[in-house]
Amino acid sequence: MTSVLTAPAVEPPAASPRGRRRARRSPRSAPRSTLTRGSALGLGIAMVWFSLLVLIPLTAVVATAGEGGWDRYLSVLRNDQTWAAVTLTVGQALLVTALNVVVGTVIAWVLVRDRFWGKAALDVVIDVPFALPTIVAGLVLLSLYGPNSPLGVHWAFTEHAVTLALAFVTLPFVVRTVQPVLEELEVDVEEAAASLGARRGTILRRILLPSLAPAIAAGAALSFARAISEYGSLVLLSGNRPYETEVVSVRVLTFIENGNTASAAALASVMLAIALVVIVALDLVQRRVARRG
Amino acid sequence: MSIEVRGITKRFGDFVALDDFNVLLPSGQLTALLGPSGGGKSTLLRIIAGLDRADAGSVSIEGVDATGLPAQKRDVGFVFQHYAVFKHLTVAKNVAFGLEIRAHGGLRPPWAAQRRADRARIDRRVAELLELVHLSQFADRLPSQLSGGQRQRMALARALAVEPKVLLLDEPFGALDAKVRKELREWLRRLHDEVHVTTVFVTHDQEEALEVADEIVVINDGRVEQIGTPDRLYDEPANDFVMGFLGDVTRVNGQLVRPHDIDISRVPLLAGAVEGTVARLLRVGFEVRATVLTDDGEEVLVQLTRTHARAVGLEEGVTVWLTPVTGAATVPALPSMRSAG
Numbered sequence: 284m285t286s287v288l289t290a291p292a293v294e295p296p297a298a299s300p301r302g303r304r305r306a307r308r309s310p311r312s313a314p315r316s317t318l319t320r321g322s323a324l325g326l327g328i329a330m331v332w333f334s335l336l337v338l339i340p341l342t343a344v345v346a347t348a349g350e351g352g353w354d355r356y357l358s359v360l361r362n363d364q365t366w367a368a369v370t371l372t373v374g375q376a377l378l379v380t381a382l383n384v385v386v387g388t389v390i391a392w393v394l395v396r397d398r399f400w401g402k403a404a405l406d407v408v409i410d411v412p413f414a415l416p417t418i419v420a421g422l423v424l425l426s427l428y429g430p431n432s433p434l435g436v437h438w439a440f441t442e443h444a445v446t447l448a449l450a451f452v453t454l455p456f457v458v459r460t461v462q463p464v465l466e467e468l469e470v471d472v473e474e475a476a477a478s479l480g481a482r483r484g485t486i487l488r489r490i491l492l493p494s495l496a497p498a499i500a501a502g503a504a505l506s507f508a509r510a511i512s513e514y515g516s517l518v519l520l521s522g523n524r525p526y527e528t529e530v531v532s533v534r535v536l537t538f539i540e541n542g543n544t545a546s547a548a549a550l551a552s553v554m555l556a557i558a559l560v561v562i563v564a565l566d567l568v569q570r571r572v573a574r575r576g
Numbered sequence: 577m578s579i580e581v582r583g584i585t586k587r588f589g590d591f592v593a594l595d596d597f598n599v600l601l602p603s604g605q606l607t608a609l610l611g612p613s614g615g616g617k618s619t620l621l622r623i624i625a626g627l628d629r630a631d632a633g634s635v636s637i638e639g640v641d642a643t644g645l646p647a648q649k650r651d652v653g654f655v656f657q658h659y660a661v662f663k664h665l666t667v668a669k670n671v672a673f674g675l676e677i678r679a680h681g682g683l684r685p686p687w688a689a690q691r692r693a694d695r696a697r698i699d700r701r702v703a704e705l706l707e708l709v710h711l712s713q714f715a716d717r718l719p720s721q722l723s724g725g726q727r728q729r730m731a732l733a734r735a736l737a738v739e740p741k742v743l744l745l746d747e748p749f750g751a752l753d754a755k756v757r758k759e760l761r762e763w764l765r766r767l768h769d770e771v772h773v774t775t776v777f778v779t780h781d782q783e784e785a786l787e788v789a790d791e792i793v794v795i796n797d798g799r800v801e802q803i804g805t806p807d808r809l810y811d812e813p814a815n816d817f818v819m820g821f822l823g824d825v826t827r828v829n830g831q832l833v834r835p836h837d838i839d840i841s842r843v844p845l846l847a848g849a850v851e852g853t854v855a856r857l858l859r860v861g862f863e864v865r866a867t868v869l870t871d872d873g874e875e876v877l878v879q880l881t882r883t884h885a886r887a888v889g890l891e892e893g894v895t896v897w898l899t900p901v902t903g904a905a906t907v908p909a910l911p912s913m914r915s916a917g
Contacts, residue, residue, distance in 0.1 A: 474627050475660040475731075477647040479674030479738060489673075493664040573664055 341555070348548035359549045367526045368534040369550075371445065373557055375530075376510035379449040383506045384499055387457025394458070395465040409459070412452050417515025420451055424520050440522035445530060448516040453509050457502030464498040493573045500569030504562045511554055578603035578774045579624060579742060584633035586619055586798075593619040595798040597633070601776055601791075606768045608789035609778045610821070616798040617778045621744050624776070626650045638741050653735030653773075657747040659727040661719035667730050668715040671702045674738035705733040708767070725756040729763075736771065745777035749784065761788050782822045786810065794818050811905050819907045826877040827909050828870075828898055835879040837904035840866065840896050842889055849897035852876065857885075857892055866890055868898060 318326065348355065359365055394406055412420060424447055429439040438444050468491070476486045514532040521528035531554055538547035579601040586594040593616045601607050609617040622628040624635055626647035634643040642650050662670050679694040706712045709729040711722075719727055728748060735743060748764070749757040765788050768775055779785050785792050786806040794801040794809065794817075801821075802814040813819035816832055825832045829850055844851070852870035859865075864885040866878045876898060880888075890896070900906055 469658065469660060471656045471658065471660040472662065474647070475654060475656060475734075476662070476673070478625055478627070478650070478652055478654040479734070480648050480677045481673075482648060485677060490662060 344548045345552045345555070347545060348552045351545055351549065355545060355549050356553065359546050360553065364525050364529070365534055365550060368529045368531050369553070369557075371442070371527075371529070372511050372531040372554075375442070375445045375449055376507050377561075379446060379453055379510050380503050380507040382450060383453055383457045384503050387454070387502060387506075388461050388495065388499060390458045391461035391465055395462060409455050412454050417452060417513070418519065420516040421448060421519035424448055424451060424516070429520070439520055440524060440528060442528060444520040444522070445517060445528055448520050449510045449513055452513055452516050453506040456506040456509065457499060460498045460502035460505070461495055464495055468494055496569045496572035500565045504565050507561050507565075508558055511558060578638055579776065580636045581620065581624065582634050582636075584620065584623060584630045584635070586616075586623065586628065586630050592798055594623075594630070597798065597800070599793055599800060599803070601774070601793075603638075603774050604772050605790040606765070606775045606777070606788060608785035608792045609776060609795055610782060610785040610792050611780065611795035611801075612821070613780055615796045617780075617795045618746055620795070621746050621776065621778050624742075625652045625654045625744050627654070651738075651741045653738065653740035653743040655728070655731050655735050655743070655745040655748050657750045659719070659724070659731050659751075661727055661731060663719055666716050666718060667711060667722070668702050668706065670719065670730055671705050671733045671737050672698050673734060675701060678738060701737065705737055708736075708770075709733040723756075724752050725760055728752065728760065732764075732767075736773070740773065743773050743775045745775065747778050747780070750779075757784075764788060786822070794821060796821075813905060813907055816907050816909065819905065824877070824879075827874060828876050828900060830909055831900060831906045832909045833900045833904055833906045835865070835877045837901050837906075838876070838878045839899045839901045840868075840878050840880065840888060840890070842894060842896055844897045846897075846899045849899045850874075850876075851895065851897055854890060854892050854894050854896060857890060864890070868896060870898070 360369070390409065394402065394409075415423070424444075425439060427434060428436050428444070428447060430437060432438075438447060472490060473486050476490050481489065512532060513530070514536075517523075517530055518533065521530070523529050523533045531550060535547045535550055538544070538550065579599075581597060581599045581601075584594050584597040585592070597616070597620065599620075609620060611617050619628060623630045624637070624642075626642065626645060626649075630643075634641060636642055637650060637652065647654075662673065665673070675698045676694075679691075679698060702715075703712070706715055709732060711726060711730055711733065714722060714726065714730075719730065722730065728751075732745075732748075749760050752760065761784055764777075777788075786809075789806060791803065792806055792809050793803045796817055802809060802818045804812075809818060810822055813822065816825075819825055819832055824835050826835045826838070827833075828838060829848075839846075841849075850870050850872070852868040852874075854866050855869045855875075856867040857864060858867075859882065862882055864880055864882055866880070866885070868876045868878060870876060878898065888896075
């Protein structure tokens, strides 16, 4: 289930840095097909691959869910326990994404612009949440914030546990999308702004953010998509307590285990819709910021 | 005195970029800082602009001590070699940037009457400036849709927009191809005659400095080698370095002299003429370059026009006599000549 929800979510933001340019093109030079025979073959392979892995399974899920009609959706969402899981998941995912936008950008900034001892090591360590199997990530967090916490922080089985686990697994996204863009930015652009009288804050707002916005939005979209679909790192730490720490992916699993595939599919397609809405919203915000100055 | 630099020292690790550097750059003039790469001229310009901090010394601009001022408050326009355009803003918005910051800092709400008045004033000024740099028809384009020369003109308009006390250009034409560079250079000269803002530009191209500048400061190894008008520097170089950097030099009789300042004849007319044989003749367009091997074993390069060469009857292998023409700039050749141009 996790991968089904993540995969389509990844697609639009990955193309968004280019999308920005496309938005500015005058209507006269509307995109014309540039397909040669070779690239047509490439496109064909891509489409078959994408269809087999993503499009057809997704359609199947939506179709299964749609069999019951709107009533099915309503009855699934009207269930208090499910609704609690949806609000918790979406709320926490938004919170963690907002956190990542700020912290991730700062970390990327430090990694690109500052020189300090251990920088190379930090650069590698950032990817650890990608590398760890998520269940191990849960174990790691449990040892620090669980019942036997050496810090005296007992966050296991509370809402904080969800925040913590999601923040852990989504940390690298914004860092890794912003970093290369920041590396490409020329310092003399900031110097030019400074010599024109712009203060640090103005330079950040009017020069740096518009350039970084597409990358930040792409990272945020990845981070949000990952957060609403997260399962492995959560199950140990959150305890899956209904109404409190149960997230959608756990709820979907429960439905499936009880043989209620239709409800599982309905809930999955609701989450798919939410992911789409958030990603489109992020792209709109990104376009606004990128054009402002 | 417009820009006064006193005792500036700047080190990057062990490398000394500027060493107790002093210079006075006069108001209203177009001054070139000329020297080889790594000689410290760009560092000096950045220190004047406040983009770099000196380790010691002071800078004053129009009589105001600017040593401790940040770049934002120095009232200096800066143009970068690689244009430093704001990629996400249109040409007009790029030029308006400094004006907008000064007008309201972007903090007044869009519906405020004052902001509308500012907007109208800024729009007028931007239109004027784009006219000045011949980019009016490109106002709504993005910088990525401009050529290099156009981008640099836009950067110049952007720097001029805030009416800076001084305009600093760091190798402004360095990234452009030869033809555009030549055009822009002439255009900069005309622009300066129109605007009269104190301008300092850094270049390592002696032709550019000689053609454009009112005054040239030759900088090498973090020190001033010579300051003067282009004519003075060319005709009366203070040392072998300046002589070598400002044009071709060759060596006759222990003297450095310009290859076009050598008189060549097939008969010994003047006393002290050096005898030699023409080893090679090379014709490049209107000029002929002759390499003469003297009896002392020196290899002398002589430049003359094609007509002159024909009149003299130059051919490979003939014996000739060489003398520096009267009034030619000569500098004693040191055993360790630092540069031969």
